[in-house]
Amino acid sequence: MKKTLLLIAFVCIVLGVNAQQKPTDLDKSPMDMSYWPANYPILKLNGKVKDAPTARIIYSRQQKNNRTIFDGIVKYNEMWRLGANEATEIEFFKNVKIGNKAIEKGRYTLYCLPAADKWTIVVSNDNYSWGNYSYDIKKDVTRADAKVEKNPDVVENFTIYFEETKTGANLIMLWDDVKATLPISLAATPAK
Secondary structure, eight states: OOOHHHHHHHHHHHHHHHHHHOOOOOSSEEEEEEEEEETTTHHHHTOOSSSSSSSSEEOOOOOOHHHHHHHHBBBBTTOOSSSBBBBBEEEHHHHHHHEEEEEEEEEEEEEEOOOOSSEEEEEEOSSSSSTTTTTOGGGEEEEEEEEEEEEEEEEEEEEEEEEOOOSSEEEEEEEEEEEEEEEEEEEOOOOO
């Protein structure tokens, strides 16, 4: 009898706790993830890779929704979290080089100072930030310029992905009619 009462009490507590928890609404800017190499989880599942990926990026995909994006909701020369919600995170599983700076493997936050002709991408040690509200220049690891060009197609949802090159990969950022490209190469020697 005691076991039955304890079981009933336990079930009531669990059901009571679950009844109080509500799922979140669908976010207007859903979180997404891209890998270098592309489709790394599928490649690993199919036994086509044995090593860790070089990098992955986690970001939220803002929508255009008939708005003016650049120098509109994303102001030129003002810090942008490079997406929506939490600041964009990039994790390197190998040492890489961005611009002339060697970056040690690890997790970083990306910010952006957009302009019409170039974007300055900021790699920061300030991880787990929501937006750019707590941005601290003292935590910058490096800054590098990303080439900006007009994209022939209008992209509704902000998109980031890696495009492999002979020396590494380009981090491609697309939104509206803009394409920004940040070259990343594998570091020949360990970062210091």
